[in-house]
Amino acid sequence: SEEMEIVVNVGGVRQVFYGDNLNQYPETRLAELVNCLSGGYDTIFSLCDDYDPGKREFYFDRDPDAFKCIIDVYYFGEIHMKKGICPICFKNEMEFWKVDLNFLDDCCKTHLSEKKEELEEIARRVQLILDDLGVDASESRWKRCQKCIWKFLEKPESSYPARVIAVLSFLFILTSSVVMCVGTIPDLQVVDAEGNRMEHPTLDSIETACIGWFTMEYVLRLISSPNKLHFALSFMNIVDVLAILPFYVSLTLTHLGAKLMELSNVQQAVQALRIMRIARIFKLARHSSGLQTLTYALKRSFKELGLLLMYLAVGIFVFSALGYTMEQSHPETLFKSIPQSFWWAIITMTTVGYGDIYPKTTLGKLNAAISFLCGVIAIALPIHPIINNFVRYYNKQRVLETAAKHELELMELNSAEGKATGSRSELEDLSREGKEGPFYSSRIKVSHSDTFIHLLSEEKHYRTRLQSCK
Structure with missing residues (x-):
């Protein structure tokens, strides 16, 4: 079986594999195809969507782009996601092909963890809205009053x-x-x-x-x-x-x-x-989402703010010491000591310039000019990352809010059309986890759409190549 050749057609893309390559990872689905022919058609169709005995070709209705990435594990021992592929969809594809997630490279695992966090946040927001809509008749009047x-x-x-x-x-x-x-x-x-x-x-x-x-x-x-x-x-x-x-x-x-x-x-x-x-x-x-976003951006920018303070601290120490030394030759100097010069260096590097302390010698003025130029550069350097953190978090919150509303609209739409027949049992499973309430199963049903949030249900739902991540 090691020299056996099999043909796999994934979404119209044909690939030829040899048994010795596939058997490196015997637990994967492709490796199971090597020995499935002896098990009869029941075994074959438990592994693939269709099979042509004349061509000995296995058909799979899966994403061909993801499959091209996944088969790298048989040749290179690691997997990289192509740009533009949804990490969650790619994870589902890896689970379908029975390839361990540990073969995914660390850089791609980062994208996967970020996407999972986004879905968890969407699921949390949807669940909060469902909790607000739910009414548990078994609760006491005081509990219901508290919720109101x-x-x-x-x-x-x-x-x-x-x-x-x-x-x-x-x-x-x-x-x-x-x-x-x-x-x-x-x-x-x-x-x-x-x-x-x-x-x-x-x-x-x-x-x-x-x-x-x-x-x-x-x-x-x-x-x-x-x-x-x-x-x-x-x-x-x-x-x-x-x-x-x-x-x-x-x-x-x-x-x-x-x-x-x-x-x-x-x-x-x-x-x-x-x-x-x-x-x-x-x-x-x-009461202000803008202030909350600013607070979060500053929390995420501690490193940049630390660099800013470090730049300013070094500049303040250097220029205050130079200013004190250069101004000592002037009889009416305002620089009495280096610690006192710290105040001058702070207001100069931050371009405030109160004018209570100022240099009177030529070298002192040259030092002041260099100090405020360096101050402008030191302050400007970390500003861009801080602004990026603010914009990224703000846009992410808007996307998550829109996604949560979209998921609820799909739930209500499917509930109105009566298309989600298996939704009642899923929400009942969810309610048994501590969020129970008869209101859920009677009014809102889980959507089996492309944007279905798997975190709201333990059941696995795999997308086909015809479905896309929205």
Whole structure:
């Protein structure tokens, strides 16, 4: 059988193989073809789609482009994906031909892992929407009420009243931030009995109303949260606490602190706590996808930001030392020491240039010119990768959102047309994993389309060559 020759026709592309090559990997489908003729037609058709006994040719309705890549394993011992082939489709092709994924080169495994992460994110978004639509009659009234409150406050897209609440929350944040700024204008402040300036009572009342809204919103979200520990430790929720807490602490110190400490210390503590109110501006990130995208881009750009700081640190040290040395010959020098020159180097390299410290000698001015030119170059170098990270993440989020909506539309379309006959059992399998609810099987059915998300079902669905990845 080792010298046996077989002909394989994959999607109209004929390939001739020899048994000695195929038997290097006996567990693969092509190697099984070598010995399948002795097993009869049942064995043959369990391995291929069709067979011509006259030509001794095996037919497969698979992707020929992927097949050309997969057969490299028999000649080179490794596989590379061609550009333009969907990694998930290629993985399915490898599973069909029974070729181990370990033969896939590391560079191609990276593309596969990225695609799998995208599908997992799409599946997670679809599942969240299905969870929101589902109603479990076995749940208690309190649980159903919790879910309603959670959707009402956390998911503005779930209903029109939820969008109104999101807009109101956004306006309260803006109002509170504006009041905090306006309250520092001396002309709008009033003088108390001790002669100290304090915020106008009207502004104070608006601030109290905003804090009341923030407190009520946080408490309701905490009560309705499905995972309270995760909710409490979330960064944005910690920001919410920091925005609310100073008001109550300062209120407590104002009314009770005077009995425990001197009045001046109480006023200083209250003033320090009022500064913490700037944390509420970060609450806007919870309502702004743009700010969330910017935060993620900065997280992914720590390496580039580190390089930027390193370039600036080296330049600041070098140019401040040179500036101090060159300016010592001038009797009215402003460079008193190298540490003091650090400030000059920072504002020069960042092209701010306050003018409080400046060189007076010719060599010092030449050093300053070189320093701000180097500063411009050092700042410009890492900007492009940071912008790329922002654009890549922003576009990816839009694509994932569109893909999730498209998958749901396909589910609803197939449900309306009654074409997805096996969908009920699949969703019931999904519900047994902890997401159960009779609503799923009766209203929305899983789509068996080209964009079907395999992560929503354990069943394997292989695409043919006539199907493409969308």
